[in-house]
Amino acid sequence: DAKTTQPTSMDCAEGRAANLPCNHSTISGNEYVYWYRQIHSQGPQYIIHGLKNNETNEMASLIITEDRKSSTLILPHATLRDTAVYYCIVRAHFGNEKLTFGTGTRLTIIP
Amino acid sequence: GAGVSQSPSNKVTEKGKDVELRCDPISGHTALYWYRQRLGQGLEFLIYFQGNSAPDKSGLPSDRFSAERTGESVSTLTIQRTQQEDSAVYLCASKEALPANEQFFGPGTRLTVL
Numbered sequence: 001d002a003k004t005t006q007p008t009s010m011d012c013a014e015g016r017a018a019n020l021p022c023n024h025s026t027i028s029g030n031e032y033v034y035w036y037r038q039i040h041s042q043g044p045q046y047i048i049h050g051l052k053n054n055e056t057n058e059m060a061s062l063i064i065t066e067d068r069k070s071s072t073l074i075l076p077h078a079t080l081r082d083t084a085v086y087y088c089i090v091r092a093h094f095g096n097e098k099l100t101f102g103t104g105t106r107l108t109i110i111p
Numbered sequence: 112g113a114g115v116s117q118s119p120s121n122k123v124t125e126k127g128k129d130v131e132l133r134c135d136p137i138s139g140h141t142a143l144y145w146y147r148q149r150l151g152q153g154l155e156f157l158i159y160f161q162g163n164s165a166p167d168k169s170g171l172p173s174d175r176f177s178a179e180r181t182g183e184s185v186s187t188l189t190i191q192r193t194q195q196e197d198s199a200v201y202l203c204a205s206k207e208a209l210p211a212n213e214q215f216f217g218p219g220t221r222l223t224v225l
Contacts (some may be wrong), residue, residue: 014114097142097161
């Protein structure tokens, strides 16, 4: 699986959009971008995934650059409950089943 | 419906003892995963089950670690002769058959080896 690079930490004001970047310059054509988050003392929670088109669900939006070498997870209206570590993961959809987690971005929502 | 459950939630043991950690996946999920998370670090993959077979055991750190799954449901991760470096949170996840891709995680078991 391709390696990802994320900032170690970020702050965002409550109610504002939180934009979390991820670099994955070695991504290959069959690899998807996944985002998970881990709230303190809980197991990771799936957020969203995509291949090359932008994706949106009830939790977040995922913007993938045209060259697919980077992406941004957007939480449109951050709340205090969004404080968590956010992991960007790149993996093929089929075959290798495991998720390879880096150290992620610690997002703190400021009241 | 019920999510992934793990037991015990916390386990404190002495160095050299054996421990068993249990995972109950979501009913009907054919895939089951074990991960380990040391304090302040990301998750390390340990083993993956598809049904009752384990096609990927590449993450097990030593032969002291083993896992089994019976009846395509419950899985047990066993650590023999525990060492202090085994202290971590052990997380279990389950997933429906392909093409589903979302892994659902349990709350984890916090293992402390004294």
